[in-house]
Amino acid sequence: AQSVTQLDSQVPVFEEAPVELRCNYSSSVSVYLFWYVQYPNQGLQLLLKYLSGSTLVKGINGFEAEFNKSQTSFHLRKPSVHISDTAEYFCAVSDQLSGGSNYKLTFGKGTLLTVNP
Amino acid sequence: DTEVTQTPKHLVMGMTNKKSLKCEQHMGHRAMYWYKQKAKKPPELMFVYSYEKLSINESVPSRFSPECPNSSLLNLHLHALQPEDSALYLCASSQEGDRGTDTQYFGPGTRLTVL
Numbered sequence: 001a002q003s004v005t006q007l008d009s010q011v012p013v014f015e016e017a018p019v020e021l022r023c024n025y026s027s028s029v030s031v032y033l034f035w036y037v038q039y040p041n042q043g044l045q046l047l048l049k050y051l052s053g054s055t056l057v058k059g060i061n062g063f064e065a066e067f068n069k070s071q072t073s074f075h076l077r078k079p080s081v082h083i084s085d086t087a088e089y090f091c092a093v094s095d096q097l098s099g100g101s102n103y104k105l106t107f108g109k110g111t112l113l114t115v116n117p
Numbered sequence: 118d119t120e121v122t123q124t125p126k127h128l129v130m131g132m133t134n135k136k137s138l139k140c141e142q143h144m145g146h147r148a149m150y151w152y153k154q155k156a157k158k159p160p161e162l163m164f165v166y167s168y169e170k171l172s173i174n175e176s177v178p179s180r181f182s183p184e185c186p187n188s189s190l191l192n193l194h195l196h197a198l199q200p201e202d203s204a205l206y207l208c209a210s211s212q213e214g215d216r217g218t219d220t221q222y223f224g225p226g227t228r229l230t231v232l
Binding site for chain 1: 121123148150157158159160162165167172173207209214215216217218219220221222223224225226228
């Protein structure tokens with residue numbers, strides 16, 4: 001089974017500062033990685049995904065992530081955050097379910113990004 | 118359109134009640150999922166439907182009963198729940214269920230409180 005580890009449970013930053021949210025995945029032959037954001041009392045929204053190809057992936061709301069195979073990492077970055085970026089961020093890996101052909105998302109524990117004025 | 122809708126938004130029920138959660142998507146997706154999310158935790162998979170057939174049950178207690186009446190609808194029937202079942206229930210869908218590259222699109226969730 002595949003897994004992801006989010007190293008920081010909380011990341012406080014000031015508005016307009018850069019931010020990096022860290023995610024490491026378990027080594028595998030092929031890996032499909034996703035970042036989702038969850039605003040308070042809402043569902044999950046896809047920020048970006050890495051399936052193959054270019055290791056630098058750009059997503060919505062100015063976020064980007066870099067797939068690094070040698071370090072088994074998929075860190076999320078934004079050069080300048082806004083108050084509205086305050087939310088929970090989940091890194092996830094597509095994980096094939098045993099006994100079948102279906103896949104599920106296995107999530108990290110999440111990182112709470114708090115942007116302060 | 119990448120919208121998954123869920124009703125109701127909030128639900129409060131007693132331990133002897135029977136209620137249902139509803140999920141709908143009109144993206145032509147053939148896989149649909151139920152996840153349970155406790156506060157400050159990541160979502161946990163409960164069920165997967167692929168082409169309207171239940172393909173995965175992640176050892177969920179029988180007081181939760183899923184149903185997929187057609188390719189656009191997914192229900193979760195609730196009966197004799199326990200207070201520890203209080204959580205945010207998320208529905209998701211993806212184009213297929215058997216490709217690791219598929220993106221799952223999530224609904225806004227139903228906040229369930231069991232008294």
